[in-house]
Structures are given as structure tokens and as C-alpha cells.
Amino acid sequence: MxxxxxxxxxxxxxxxxxxxxxxxxxARRGAPRQVEYLAGYLEAECASREASKRANLLRRCALPRAKSFDGYEWGQIEWPDGFGRDDLLSLSFLDGREDLVLMGDVGTGKTHMAEALCALACQRARPARFFTASSLVMRLRRARDDGRLDRELAQLGGAELLVIDELGFLPLDADGARLLFQVVSEAYETQSVVFTTSLEFSRWGSVFGDDQMAAAVIDRVVHHGRLLQFRGESYRVRHALMR
Structure with a gap:
């Protein structure tokens, strides 16, 4: 005892x-009840610290909405060989610094999945950051103009999981494309990046405004990445009041 x-x-x-x-x-000095009290205190302190860490990570992640996988509709996803739902939920892809591209039709759950992955990572004390492609570019542009781009990139690099949502929804100018490429390049083999997009790879040149830059991005992403394809009718359309 x-x-x-x-x-x-x-x-x-x-x-x-x-x-x-x-x-x-x-622990040797104390009587059993004293040591039990001390152990209980230390365990409570650890639990408190871990809860605070998870809350801070979730706040820093800056998710637009609090999402989870409770009730998530999995039927619209085409999984790649050797990777399925259990692999996704285990976050094992973070251990290998692997990327995911969530590609497919509008309203089929891509952003929901990306947000829920961020929340899940934070719950497991793994740093994550969430941005739309346009908001990330604006953030990087402000940092560069203020002379703190290197610090901003270092902060982004501290996340195990980086989500770039809505790639291709808004066009990027040449300057913004270069900044986004810099993020992807620095993340290569050091952290996991999850992209959500409605555009197949052949159209990424229109996003970056340069086929060579798009090819360089795709080359890095597919090397240690997997493609999850989403098909079907938009969830919002299926549940719309106007139907």
C-alpha cells in the first residue's frame, strides 16, 4: 500500500x-493517509494544467465554429487505399507529418471535417491552427508589411496541424500566392497541412496564378499526402427551408 x-x-x-x-x-516520510492526500493533490494539479493547456490550444486555434464528429455524415467520402475513418480519428497522420486534401463538391462536409480535426487535436494537446486561404494570406501580408513575417511563419510552424480552408474560393494575386507557397514549403515534412477545396489538382494553377508554383505545391502535398474525395448533394441544400 x-x-x-x-x-x-x-x-x-x-x-x-x-x-x-x-x-x-x-512520499517515504509521510503516513499512508498523508501520502494519499499528496498524490490526490498532485493528480488534480496535473489534470488542471492539462485542461488549461487544451483550452488555450483551442482558443489559439481560432476556429470559426466549434465542431465535432458527433453525428457526422461519413457516407459521402471516398477514402484512399490504406486510410480510413479510424486512421483519421486517431490523428496518426500527424505523427508522420502527412497532409490531407479534402476535395469535392460544395456543402459535403469538408470544412466541418477540418474544423472537427482541429478541435480533436487540441483536445489531445496537439497544437492546431485554422485559416481560410484568403485570411491566411491577409495575415501573412500584414506581418510582412510590419516586418514580422519570420516571426509569424515561426508561430505557424509551431502547430502540428495547419488547416487551409476554402483553397480556390477566392483568387490569389501573385504576391499572395508566393506567401501561401512559402507556408506550404516550410510545412513540408515538418507538420501536417489539411486543405479543403472544390478544385481538382489540374485547376490549382488558376488559384496560384502560375502553373509552375501550383505544381510545386502539389508536388509537396502529394508526396506525404492523401486525397479524400467528397461527393453528393450539399448538406445545406438538403436541409434548406426553400426546398
Whole structure:
């Protein structure tokens, strides 16, 4: 009993970055009820810190809406070979710094999936950031004009998961395309990027305004990436009041 309580104190304290030798000494000194109290306190402190970390990550992620996979409609997705729903929900693709392209028809759940992936990553204490392609370009442009582009890129690089939503919804000028390419280039093999788009790869040249730049982006994305294709009628149309 005493040894088990001492082990709990040490394990909990180590998670709080406390010194192992001091924890072990005080665990031996205390009576069983004292050590049990100490272990309970340290475990509660760890749980509190972990909850605060998850909340901070979710706030920093800046999701436009709080989404989850509860009730998500999976039937419209065509999965690539060797990758399915369980792989997605396990976030195993983050471990390999793999990318995902969610491509397909409007209103079929691409953005919902991307938002829910960000929320899930934050719940598991894995940093994530969410942007539309246009908002990311505007953010980068402001940072460059203010002389802090390198700092902004470093902050983006700290996320394990980076979502670029609505790629191709709004055209990019040459300057914006170069900035977005810089993000994708720096993310290559260092973090996972999830794109949502309604455009097949052959039309990405129209997004970047340059076929060579689009080809360079696609080359990086497909190397360690997977394509999830979405088909079917828009969820919003199916549930619209105007039907």
C-alpha cells in the first residue's frame, strides 16, 4: 500500500515537472493517509494544467465554429487505399507529418471535417491552427508589411496541424500566392497541412496564378499526402427551408 502510494506521488509529480528525488523522499516520510492526500493533490494539479493547456490550444486555434464528429455524415467520402475513418480519428497522420486534401463538391462536409480535426487535436494537446486561404494570406501580408513575417511563419510552424480552408474560393494575386507557397514549403515534412477545396489538382494553377508554383505545391502535398474525395448533394441544400 505504501509503495503504491509513493509511486503515485512520484508519477504525478513528474508530470508536473517536479524533482523525482524530493518527491520520493517526501512520499517515504509521510503516513499512508498523508501520502494519499499528496498524490490526490498532485493528480488534480496535473489534470488542471492539462485542461488549461487544451483550452488555450483551442482558443489559439481560432476556429470559426466549434465542431465535432458527433453525428457526422461519413457516407459521402471516398477514402484512399490504406486510410480510413479510424486512421483519421486517431490523428496518426500527424505523427508522420502527412497532409490531407479534402476535395469535392460544395456543402459535403469538408470544412466541418477540418474544423472537427482541429478541435480533436487540441483536445489531445496537439497544437492546431485554422485559416481560410484568403485570411491566411491577409495575415501573412500584414506581418510582412510590419516586418514580422519570420516571426509569424515561426508561430505557424509551431502547430502540428495547419488547416487551409476554402483553397480556390477566392483568387490569389501573385504576391499572395508566393506567401501561401512559402507556408506550404516550410510545412513540408515538418507538420501536417489539411486543405479543403472544390478544385481538382489540374485547376490549382488558376488559384496560384502560375502553373509552375501550383505544381510545386502539389508536388509537396502529394508526396506525404492523401486525397479524400467528397461527393453528393450539399448538406445545406438538403436541409434548406426553400426546398
Amino acid at each position: 505504501a509503495d503504491e502510494l509513493a509511486a503515485r506521488v512520484v508519477a504525478a509529480g513528474r508530470r508536473c515537472s517536479l524533482t523525482k528525488s524530493v518527491l520520493a523522499e517526501w
